[in-house]
Amino acid sequence: xxxxxxxxxxxxxxxxxxxxxxxxxxxxxxxxxxxxxxxxxxxxxxxxxxxxxxxxxxxxxxxxxxxxxxxxxxxxxxxxxxxxxxxxxxxxxxxxxxxxxxxxxxxxxxxxxxxxxxxxxxxxxxxxxxxxxxxxxxxxxxxxxxxxxxxxxxxxxxxxxxxxxxxxxxxxxxxxxxxxxxxxxxxxxxxxxxxxxxxxxxxxxxxxxxxxxxxxxxxxxxxxxxxxxxxxxxxxxxxx
Amino acid sequence: xxxxxxxxxxxxxxxxxxxxxxxxxxxxxxxxxxxxxxxxxxxxxxxxxxxxxxxxxxxxxxxxxxxxxxxxxxxxxxxxxxxxxxxxxxxxxxxxxxxxxxxxxxxxxxxxxxxxxxxxxxxxxxxxxxxxxxxxxxxxxxxxxxxxxxxxxxxxxxxxxxxxxxxxxxxxxxxxxxxxxxxxxxxxxxxxxxxxxxxxxxxxxxxxxxxxxxxxxxxxxxxxxxxxxxxxxxxxxxxxxxxxxxxxxxxxxxxxxxxxxxxxxxxxxxxxxxxxxxxxxxxxxxxxxxxxxxxx
Numbered sequence: 001x002x003x004x005x006x007x008x009x010x011x012x013x014x015x016x017x018x019x020x021x022x023x024x025x026x027x028x029x030x031x032x033x034x035x036x037x038x039x040x041x042x043x044x045x046x047x048x049x050x051x052x053x054x055x056x057x058x059x060x061x062x063x064x065x066x067x068x069x070x071x072x073x074x075x076x077x078x079x080x081x082x083x084x085x086x087x088x089x090x091x092x093x094x095x096x097x098x099x100x101x102x103x104x105x106x107x108x109x110x111x112x113x114x115x116x117x118x119x120x121x122x123x124x125x126x127x128x129x130x131x132x133x134x135x136x137x138x139x140x141x142x143x144x145x146x147x148x149x150x151x152x153x154x155x156x157x158x159x160x161x162x163x164x165x166x167x168x169x170x171x172x173x174x175x176x177x178x179x180x181x182x183x184x185x186x187x188x189x190x191x192x193x194x195x196x197x198x199x200x201x202x203x204x205x206x207x208x209x210x211x212x213x214x215x216x217x218x219x220x221x222x223x224x225x226x227x228x229x230x231x232x233x234x235x236x237x238x239x240x
Numbered sequence: 241x242x243x244x245x246x247x248x249x250x251x252x253x254x255x256x257x258x259x260x261x262x263x264x265x266x267x268x269x270x271x272x273x274x275x276x277x278x279x280x281x282x283x284x285x286x287x288x289x290x291x292x293x294x295x296x297x298x299x300x301x302x303x304x305x306x307x308x309x310x311x312x313x314x315x316x317x318x319x320x321x322x323x324x325x326x327x328x329x330x331x332x333x334x335x336x337x338x339x340x341x342x343x344x345x346x347x348x349x350x351x352x353x354x355x356x357x358x359x360x361x362x363x364x365x366x367x368x369x370x371x372x373x374x375x376x377x378x379x380x381x382x383x384x385x386x387x388x389x390x391x392x393x394x395x396x397x398x399x400x401x402x403x404x405x406x407x408x409x410x411x412x413x414x415x416x417x418x419x420x421x422x423x424x425x426x427x428x429x430x431x432x433x434x435x436x437x438x439x440x441x442x443x444x445x446x447x448x449x450x451x452x453x454x455x456x457x458x459x460x461x462x463x464x465x466x467x468x469x470x471x472x473x474x475x476x477x478x479x480x481x482x483x484x485x486x487x488x489x490x491x492x493x494x495x496x497x498x499x500x501x502x503x504x505x506x507x508x509x510x511x512x513x514x515x516x517x518x519x520x521x522x523x524x525x526x527x528x529x530x531x532x533x534x535x536x
Contacts (some may be wrong), residue, residue, distance in 0.1 A: 067448055087453050087533075095450030105445045109256035113249055119449045121251055135246035148244035166449075 017043045017078060017174060017205050018064055024072030025059055033059045034229045037073070041207065043173070048216050049209040051226035058102055060226065061176045064101045064207065066090050078173070095123055098172030100180045102209075104163040106151040111149040112138065112162055119170045126166040133220045134169060141165045141195070142188075156183035164192060168199060175199060177208045181215065189215065255442065255459050258435060265431050266471050269424060273516050274477025276420045277509040283413030283482045284508060285499040290406030291308050297402070299397040301379060303333075303364040306389045314338070316388065317362035323386035324366055327376025332367040364390075376430070424516060425523035428464050432527040435460060443532065456526040468520030472513030481510045 018041035025034040034056045041047065049057050062068040063075060066082055075082040077093055085093060098119075106115050114121075116138055120130045138147055141161040143154075151159055160183045167175060175196065181189035194217060200206045207224075210216065216223060223234040258265075303324065307316035317335035324333035341360050368374055376394040383390045436443065446456050487501045 065448060067444075091447075091450045091452045091455075094448060095243075099448060105441065105448075107254075107256075107442060110252055110254070111244075113244065113246065114252045117251070118254075118445070121254075122446065122449050122451045122455065127249065127251060130493060131246045131249055147246065 001003060015042055016040050016076070017045075019076040020063075020073065021075075022073035023063065023070045023075055025063060025068060026054075026071050034063075034226075034228055035072070037231045039224065039233065041200075041205055043205055044200065044203050046197070046206045046219075046221045047208075048221055048223045049147075049207060049218070049226060050211070050213075050216065050223055055226040056229050057226055058178055060224075060231075061099070061178050061207070061209055064174070065097050065176055066094055080135075080190075086176055089191060094118065095170065097174045097176065098167035098170070098204075100160075100163050100175075100177035102166045102178035102182070106159060106162060106166075108151050110150070111147065112143055112149050112151065112154070115162055116165045116169055117149065118166055130169075132173075134165075137165050137169055138162075141192075157185065157188055160184055160229055161188070161192070164195065168195070168204075171199075171202075172204060174205045174207070177206075177210075179210055180208060181210065181212055193219065251440045253462055253463075254446065255435070255439065258431075258463075261431065261434065262467060265427065266467055266474075267470050268427050269471030269516060269520070270474040271419050271480075272424045273472045273512050274479045275475075276417055276515075277476050277479030277512050278482070279413050279416045279420070280508045281479065281501065281505050282499060283410060284476055284505045285501050286409045287406055288502065288505075289500050290402050290409070293402050294399050294406075297399050299368050299373065301366040301368060301376065301392060301394040303366060303379065304382070304391045305335075305364060305395070307362075308387075308389060313360075313362045317364055319386065320364045320383060320388045320390050322360075322377060322527070323382050324364065327374050327378060327382045329369045329372050329378065330366055331369045334365050334367075336361065336363040336365055348513045378436055421519050423516070424468070425519050428468065428520040428523040429527040432460050432464060432524045433531065435463075436528060436531045453529060456532050457525055460528040461525040464524035465517040465521035467516040469513045472516030475516075476509035476512035478511075480506045 018038045018039075020039050023034065023037040024032055026032045036061070049060060051057055059068065063070060063082075064077065066077070066085070069083050077098060080089060080093060082090075082093070107118070109116075113134060115132045117127075117130060120134070121127070135144070135147065138144055141164060143158060143161060143165065146154060146158060151162065154162065160180065164177070164180060167177070177196070180196075181192055184192065189212065196206050196208065197219075200219055217237075220236050222236045225232045303320055305313070305316045305320045307313045314335070321333045321335040324330055327333075338360070341363050344363075345360060366379065376392045376396065379392045379394070380390075383392070443456055446459075483501055483506055484503075486499075487503060487506075490501070
């Protein structure tokens with residue numbers, strides 16, 4: 001029995017959560033930061049993104065998080081054309097994506113609790129519905145005693161954990177993290193990594209940009225390697 | 241120090257405080273609201289004065305009587321008053337004493353002793369029926385039918401001038417009011433631009449956390465509407481206070497008959513905080529929405 005073409009397309013769409021087709025990116029009149037990117041992320045997958053500084057890792061995450069629009073090619077997120085998504089669709093797509101930014105982007109005038117609760121608040125949920133969950137999550141990442149503090153009073157590692165808590169608080173379908181273990185000690189890095197693995201086990205698609213080769217070697221996950229704006233896929237390797 | 245209790249947690253404002261900038265903006269908005277309230281009170285008071293004057297003039301007419309050959313001025317005036325008394329739309333027609341006519345022209349001629357020797361025309365004061373007043377044409381016809389040589393002045397020229405002045409005052413008041421509202425809107429738009437430019441990081445985080453443009457614009461709208469409402473309350477209170485002092489100092493007639501302030505006039509300032517908030521909300525919303533669209 002031959003497969004119906006539209007059913008095949010639907011099957012394909014359901015099996016892909018992110019699709020890049022010949023994607024390029026340049027900022028203003030500058031040189032191309034990314035070019036000819038072709039890859040697909042399936043729901044529930046876990047990838048690292050590596051590459052030397054300036055290779056375009058952050059730009060790649062910005063494209064997936066809809067913080068930037070491609071200057072070439074096509075990006076589909078959740079089956080939607082991300083570049084053409086309008087003012088209503090983009091926020092809806094973003095709410096399904098959690099991002100840990102390299103520069104964290106915490107709001108200094110808000111408390112730790114307010115920062116962590118931000119995505120839930122923006123989604124329009126009532127505080128009474130999520131207070132408990134936020135408190136539990138903050139306790140889990142080791143910030144239970146700092147919920148009323150302001151980000152500038154936190155140590156670097158604490159700020160990083162807060163950014164992670166904010167990224168995962170609404171149980172996103174995709175989690176993007178840009179150097180999430182950059183400012184934390186080895187033990188905390190492993191703890192954070194275990195959180196990502198747990199979220200991935202629950203179905204979240206995870207993409208982590210990192211320089212931490214030790215973490216990559218331990219995890220046995222596929223790696224998207226970026227170099228001079230070009231992408232190559234390195235399959236998962238068994239841990240040493 | 242008490243421990244943080246998530247159950248008692250209330251969401252904090254998403255926009256950081258503006259600090260000194262909000263103080264300056266509050267001062268400017270309060271000043272504009274003060275000026276707007278004073279303008280409104282002045283327009284209402286001058287409008288009342290104009291209506292009062294028109295009301296007085298509207299219900300009266302003056303007839304200047306010229307005696308016929310062989311007729312005394314007093315007899316001519318009495319005949320004119322009699323002729324007018326029976327006209328429909330006239331409540332009363334009364335020949336004024338000669339002294340009143342002398343009193344009227346004395347300021348122009350000076351205090352001369354033989355004023356009585358001059359051929360001063362007599363005047364008849366006509367009080368018109370308020371409900372269906374007779375017009376000048378009907379009064380003139382009635383006088384002509386009784387062969388009285390007289391001119392009727394129904395004050396229409398004055399009334400026209402007063403009405404024109406009142407309309408001009410109203411128009412100017414509305415123009416000043418619109419100008420102030422425009423200035424307030426421009427100040428708020430400028431403050432919104434500055435607020436957005438200084439808080440790009442916050443806007444970016446809100447966007448990337450899934451906030452719609454309208455949600456972010458709404459934050460600025462709410463912030464500036466609140467600030468303008470507070471400025472409106474301050475400006476309105478100061479303007480009402482000043483008008484109250486003028487009312488106390490000048491009594492019911494005000495400091496000048498052209499501005500008879502009534503206590504009820506002060507109620508107009510109640511609308512100020514609402515209007516100020518409305519103008520600020522619209523200005524902030526439009527500015528923020530346009531800028532946020534460009535940021536994306």
